[in-house]
Amino acid sequence: MPGLLERLGGLFGGGVDLRSLISPGGFPGGVHPAQMKITAASPIVQSPLPPQLILPLKQHIGQICIPIVEVGDHVLRGQKVARSQGYVSAPVHAPTSGTVLAIEEHAVPHPSGMGRQCMIIEPDGLDEADQSMPSLCDYLDEDPAIIRERIRLSGIVGLGGAVFPTFIKMLRDQRHPIETVILNGVECEPFLTCDHRVMLEHGDSVVRGLNVIMHAVAAKGGIIAIEDNKPDAVDAMREAIARAGFEANIEVRVLPTRYPQGGEKQLIQAVTGRQVPAGKLPLHIGVICQNVGTAKAIHDAVCMGKPLTERVVTISGDAVPHPANICARIGTPMPFLLAQCGLRDLSGVRLIHGGPMMGERLPRMNVPMVKSTNGILAMRAESLYSENAQEEPCIRCGHCVEVCPVGLVPNELAWHCRNDQFDRGQEYDLFDCIECGCCSYVCPSHIPLVHYFRYAKGQVAHIEKERAFAELSKARSEARDNRLAREQAERAARRSKVRKSGAAEAAADASDDTEAGTSGAESGEKAS
Amino acid sequence: MNILMAVLLLGGLALAAGIVLAVASRVFHVEGDPMMERIDAVLPQTQCGQCGYPGCKPYATAVASGEADVNKCVPGGERAMLAIADLMGVPPKEVEEEAAPPMLAYIREDECIGCTLCIKACPVDAIIGAPKQYHTVVESHCTGCTLCVEPCPVDCIDMLSKPEVLEEWTWSAPGKASLVKLEGDSDARVA
Known part of the structure; x- marks a missing residue:
């Protein structure tokens, strides 16, 4: 393989070393953006309860939940207030005790700025917890199915940002036995430090959570993957493993810092050296991957009977006077969190939901933090690259190709997407793009490549939806045409029958013409 | 003699080819166009x-x-x-009329007299009802064709623009005028 690459590199003028594209034991490409982890040393602070909590009824990938409480009801902390419908869904729980003020549409953190059904809860300040869920301390004696159901009922989703319902991954499947559980403590996005702080301050919960996952999927080994820019987290996790006595089957793997190492498929490639094929899931190669925050949430749900009602968020960015890691209730409005960090005047500020590489700019300010909120960045509008850069023509330097962690050709792909040639785009594996932003980051012409790919993906989905609707309409229209034709044929048959019988009767006897007259009138009426 | 052979040979070949073609047109016949x-x-x-x-x-x-x-x-x-x-395989031609934004038909039920004329007009059977009963449009089947509006004798059918929902939102192309208004400068609020 290296020899072949060398020869291929030679063909392209000798200057290109294609071996540099594939690093040993890791994923290809990647970038090293400035880390900006200014909150790495700030301990997690607990946020006070806001005057109102805004709880979106959908905070996961999948179907929206149905509220099971009514306006005016009193709810307790951890009480389920909306149940999931469908398989891919996760229920929503009240983050504190209080009264349901309304169930209405409210702006949610989404790049469209549109709203969605939300439950507005006014806290009563007592923070009474719903104690109905017992803890399963001896989880190793429990049936994995019970643990899986507990995780489903606790509303746990992937807290790394993808918010995929966690219980779906926790399946003991005979066809795909899980060998290794990888805990993702990489946190490769600049600015974000919430996972880092969780590992430092809740190391024991994280390790125990990993053990719960390993038991649930019958995995033999667990690996906690951490980048080498967090040596204190590495030590903390090693100590926590030693305290729990899991040295035999859980290890900490230190990885050289590189973005986007925290991507699920990239991390698996970096840790195991194996690639997850396109269109397949990690479980198909015997691996599952969970975020460290998710592991802590699993521990809290299983060992302490606490559903997911809070999470750690990094509040940072150049507009924030006192950046911090805050543990806040799900549904806390973002301006309330920013005010705790000293940012009260939001004029001229842009909010980014998530990290600077993959996060989305929020057009609305008064939105709640949700299960997927790992960071809120408040940036000055003038320091926001995407708002100030002018797109220039591609100079075909190929940097985007070198850094793409999935081995795509972003410049060619963007060309097709820009010209709405979505079929060609799909030939260039548009849907394998993980939208990590490496290509946009290195582009010297400031081409918003990822934006083109997001646009194209949306358009393809839209066209497919229209196609499916057209198929449905066509079937309905054809069924109608067939029915009309059949009805017409039936009418014609009836009319000819009436005419025939009428003629026969007239020939036989003129006295019996009343019946023929009525049926003739009847068929005439139907024909009109 | 040679000429006769050539004529027979070619004629025979042509006949064989004709038979093959005739059979093929029957065997591989495609219904419809x-x-x-x-x-x-x-x-x-x-x-x-x-x-x-x-x-x-x-x-x-x-x-x-x-x-x-x-x-x-x-x-x-x-x-x-x-x-x-x-x-x-012809050169493209400009579409003269611009498509209206997606719409849905809506029947104001308290005004409907139950005449079934719209039901008969709907090309995709998206309206349900019976004589002297209220009619209503099945939203998920309506194509927004407006064919039901004309026949209604009491003008109780409105064409409403299809509501935009978050699930169907997609990114607009970069550089195109964004419909998303940023809140940062005007009405920034602190809760």
Whole structure:
């Protein structure tokens, strides 16, 4: 393989070393953006309860939940207030005790700025917890199915940002036995430090959570993957493993810092050296991957009977006077969190939901933090690259190709997407793009490549939806045409029958013409 | 003699080829018009009649026979026109009318007299009801073709623009005027 690459590199003028594209034991490409982890040393602070909590009824990938409480009801902390419908869904729980003020549409953190059904809860300040869920301390004696159901009922989703319902991954499947559980403590996005702080301050919960996952999927080994820019987290996790006595089957793997190492498929490639094929899931190669925050949430749900009602968020960015890691209730409005960090005047500020590489700019300010909120960045509008850069023509330097962690050709792909040639785009594996932003980051012409790919993906989905609707309409229209034709044929048959019988009767006897007259009138009426 | 052989040989070959062709045309016979089917497959199936034909299939038939232009489908827009032109192998033509934004029919039920005229007019059977009973539009089946508006004797059918929902939102192309207004500068609020 290296020899072949060398020869291929030679063909392209000798200057290109294609071996540099594939690093040993890791994923290809990647970038090293400035880390900006200014909150790495700030301990997690607990946020006070806001005057109102805004709880979106959908905070996961999948179907929206149905509220099971009514306006005016009193709810307790951890009480389920909306149940999931469908398989891919996760229920929503009240983050504190209080009264349901309304169930209405409210702006949610989404790049469209549109709203969605939300439950507005006014806290009563007592923070009474719903104690109905017992803890399963001896989880190793429990049936994995019970643990899986507990995780489903606790509303746990992937807290790394993808918010995929966690219980779906926790399946003991005979066809795909899980060998290794990888805990993702990489946190490769600049600015974000919430996972880092969780590992430092809740190391024991994280390790125990990993053990719960390993038991649930019958995995033999667990690996906690951490980048080498967090040596204190590495030590903390090693100590926590030693305290729990899991040295035999859980290890900490230190990885050289590189973005986007925290991507699920990239991390698996970096840790195991194996690639997850396109269109397949990690479980198909015997691996599952969970975020460290998710592991802590699993521990809290299983060992302490606490559903997911809070999470750690990094509040940072150049507009924030006192950046911090805050543990806040799900549904806390973002301006309330920013005010705790000293940012009260939001004029001229842009909010980014998530990290600077993959996060989305929020057009609305008064939105709640949700299960997927790992960071809120408040940036000055003038320091926001995407708002100030002018797109220039591609100079075909190929940097985007070198850094793409999935081995795509972003410049060619963007060309097709820009010209709405979505079929060609799909030939260039548009849907394998993980939208990590490496290509946009290195582009010297400031081409918003990822934006083109997001646009194209949306358009393809839209066209497919229209196609499916057209198929449905066509079937309905054809069924109608067939029915009309059949009805017409039936009418014609009836009319000819009436005419025939009428003629026969007239020939036989003129006295019996009343019946023929009525049926003739009847068929005439139907024909009109 | 040689000439006779040549004539017989060629005649025999031609006869054999003719028989093969005749058999093939029977064995590999395709029901319907494949070109019409392919054009019909790229049409939006709203059955709206804006092309001047009573539905999508009649228009597809007319295009396939070369009778109609490729640019008559209004709701299909440029994309359908390009696809049809590509199938027919003719140069693309500008679509003259601009497609209206997606709409849904809505029946004001308290005014409906239950005459069933709209039910008869709906090309996709998206209206339910019975004589002297209220009618209503099945939202998920309505194509927004407006054909039900005209026959209604009491004018109780409105065409409402289709509500935008978050689930159907997609990114607009970079550089295009964004419909998303940023809140940062004007009405920034602190809760």
